[in-house]
Amino acid sequence: MPVRPATEEAIAAAAQALAEGDLVAFPTETVYGLGANALDGHAVARVFAVKERPRFNPLIVHVANLEAAGSYGVFDATARKLAEAFWPGPLSLVLPLRPECGIADLVTAGLGTIALRVPHHAAAQALLAEAKLPLAAPSANRSGRISPTSASHVEAELGDTPAMILDGGPCKHGLESTVVGIVGGEPILLRLGSLPREAIEAVLGHSIARAEEDAAISSPGQLERHYAPETPLRLGATDLREVDALLAFGPDAPQGARTSINLSPTGNLEEAASHLFAALRELDASGASGIAVMPIPSHGLGEAINDRLQRAAKAR
Numbered sequence: 001m002p003v004r005p006a007t008e009e010a011i012a013a014a015a016q017a018l019a020e021g022d023l024v025a026f027p028t029e030t031v032y033g034l035g036a037n038a039l040d041g042h043a044v045a046r047v048f049a050v051k052e053r054p055r056f057n058p059l060i061v062h063v064a065n066l067e068a069a070g071s072y073g074v075f076d077a078t079a080r081k082l083a084e085a086f087w088p089g090p091l092s093l094v095l096p097l098r099p100e101c102g103i104a105d106l107v108t109a110g111l112g113t114i115a116l117r118v119p120h121h122a123a124a125q126a127l128l129a130e131a132k133l134p135l136a137a138p139s140a141n142r143s144g145r146i147s148p149t150s151a152s153h154v155e156a157e158l159g160d161t162p163a164m165i166l167d168g169g170p171c172k173h174g175l176e177s178t179v180v181g182i183v184g185g186e187p188i189l190l191r192l193g194s195l196p197r198e199a200i201e202a203v204l205g206h207s208i209a210r211a212e213e214d215a216a217i218s219s220p221g222q223l224e225r226h227y228a229p230e231t232p233l234r235l236g237a238t239d240l241r242e243v244d245a246l247l248a249f250g251p252d253a254p255q256g257a258r259t260s261i262n263l264s265p266t267g268n269l270e271e272a273a274s275h276l277f278a279a280l281r282e283l284d285a286s287g288a289s290g291i292a293v294m295p296i297p298s299h300g301l302g303e304a305i306n307d308r309l310q311r312a313a314k315a316r
């Protein structure tokens, strides 16, 4: 069994495996990542193979701190400000790639930019400190499927393909990091995620534009078929059909569904985000022929939750 609790011993073994070009799945505060040494093109190629990614979308590189990030990306004043405000934490910054910095081409998909993130999770921090390597790590799911928020999800997705799956418990946020591009010019929101837009705007002192999905933007991953359960979703549902499983939110959930999960009975959006992927997995496995999803407000983390739900509904 590749799943091991994230003890000091397991982390040392995981760091060794990464240095040898093997893959290690590890917890972060957002979702579990499938990590490879970002300096090793062969190891990174295996990430794409294992995930069965149809395209070489660029990957997020995880580093221990801002100083390490500076070896790979070029920080302007705005990038530094956001990094200082939110790292370690659920923010990824897409920055100009430092030339000759050794990051494998496959990581950046030859874009000339790099996505960097300093995760907050203690096991991720310990692994980065021990490995002393930048780790390219997409979410540890097969392509087009829901991101894993526990070690058992990773095992269900990837089996024993990674050399090890470090178990650091359920992910606190349960949604991927927010991705902001700062590549000369105004910062742009490339992916909604665990860090609410409002928090970023408060630090910037102004609003941030969201990249248009159909524009020829520099984030091909945006167009990826993502977050997809097999069962069709019905969003904004206020009624129930007999065949439905119910994904509920808040205190006024309709009664009588065969299977029902409430993301947050009190209507707390952070709690809802952290349960979203696990709930979708569970309802998807329930045998219902449809999943009715109650309306979810779109302020704060609700914006990212609705984004994920819309992708899941569209993906079929």
Ligand code: TXA
Pocket: 028, 030, 031, 032, 033, 034, 057, 058, 059, 060, 092, 094, 108, 111, 113, 114, 115, 117, 137, 138, 139, 140, 175, 176, 177, 178, 179, 190, 191, 218, 219, 220, 221, 222
């Ligand atoms: O929360 C997270 O960010 C998780 C955990 C494991 O850290 N990682 C994750 O990675 O979600 P992944 O590979 O599933 O998503 C990477 C996202 C994609 O939307 C991709 O297009 C964007 O980051 N990205 C990466 N490098 C980029 C670049 N150079 N330019 C634009 N977008 C980039």
Ligand code: MG
Pocket: 138, 139, 147
């Ligand atoms: Mg992903």
